[in-house]
Amino acid sequence: MGQFLLVDSKRLDGFEGLHQAVHGSHVDVMQLGRGRLRGTLSHVGIGDFSLSIGAFNVGMRTQRVSSDDKLIIGMLLSAEDRVAHWSFDMQLNDVLVIPPLLEHDGVFHGASAYAAMRFDLDEVASLFGGEARLSDPDTWRSRGHFRADLETGAIASRRLVRIMSHLRTHNGGLTPSTADFWKRSIVECMAANVMSSLPPDDEGWLPSARRLIRRVEEHLDAAGNRPVHVSEICAALGVSRRTLHRAFQEVFGLGPVSFLRHKRLCAVHSILRDSAPGSVTVAAVAMGQGFYELGRFAQYYLAMFGERPSQTLGGVTWHAAEESIGGA
Template structure:
């Protein structure tokens, strides 16, 4: 299993954005007058990388065709017009830059973006079961996907929350959890692409057999968090088919099922771990939860007690997460804290 790595740096000149997409050289030129201020974050898991950048003045960017990797970018914020090739981009829109294709972009003001870079061969495994998205040939054409306002806004909020949490020096992620967060990032960045695809009519296996196979895989994975895209890839079905099967057999969708499985694993971990070596926040992150307020609410709804109460049963008075008031669970201090945890 690969480790998750995170690096964040402040950039005081446009030259620093030549590494705007980790592993891919980008020619950058400042076109708008003003002092350049930027922030650049790279998150990596094995050969996969996510780059998130923000800058204060307008730029011209160009990538040469020598890069063999696929890049999928999402505009997070724009103060003014943004164009890539001949496409106008709005926040939430997604851009596909195929391998070995020249790219040019123009930012007319302060902007922020996210770009994931992965091997084209990996899309078959990442999107297995999604008939259009798992075909590498469909990613060999440059394209721009317009975001549905709701889907795009939710994706931007979720991605900001993931990057903020994973960039926290105290947010250590184990190799066992790294693949979950890799899948969660891909899921968020490509949500607009998936939402744009029409429903497909695929042969659906027996709901009981499909649900049983999924449960066997989840059980074999042990306590590590399992992402819904991983189940689809293992069973070779789309999310729609998996959802129909789980709803028919268990009365809940696979995302809810996986969330409750992770909560059960956290419950067991809280009963067994030593507060001297870990915290509730660390355990929650390892099992795929970003926002502690929401996590605490989910946990109490399932077990009728707060995480700190479970933690304190073995070590009275040693819980690291203060018990929140019920009202604190339904309100949040910032937009990032209102995002839902990825599944």
């Protein structure tokens, strides 16, 4: 049985619905703007990890009591007016850190949308693995604000919303390994904005790129057919994303994310080619390899292999007939 525990989505009809603005954490709210509060609130839970995305149409004041022992990292997805958390003035896609057992005070002066993930502080070493500054729990013990890069922030925001939409629609068949992949994908969206806000580090010595690539591929081989996230590799090998990126660029001329996507595309291709039509669906195989945007997956696949996934699956009878003729 997988780790996937919760998918919940509802429409808000009154400010009281925002008491559960972050799954598993009570939030006191007071409506500031005039009019009936309308909005939406969605939660996804994977083990003790959760992602919440909410949107509302009037100004709100939010306060969180200090009884929660989980770390909360949030992102501002949209705002029609000023948003402030503590003394931090938030801009679009900025990231906010609410440490465990710390009171929180936020003011939304108008319609806004946010995303918030909540998990144990002990998990940061794994989820942010490879980035020394992020994988250290002490980094997250103080409240913090990270200004998002405009381009990186917009991409991260869109990805978070798409991941939530995907998991809300396709939550039935997640295994522990695929659940872990989606959890890392969510964290990666937040981490991208945090990293773009940090000053560049000076790691100096770069290990041999080919030796590092060999270690990565050994890890991928050990993982078998399950999808592997970049942050998992960084944590397992004890390297930063920057070091990993430089190594892949040097050896392959593309970054590790593109490399992993190509590898997953190849896995899909092999599964489809070896499956009888009707025994699997393209969507199930693609999602099993971590592709949640099926339209984009189809574009990647066509560009990579010069044929559509359905053509690969439908061609299995032809392949089998050809092999039979060749062996006759």
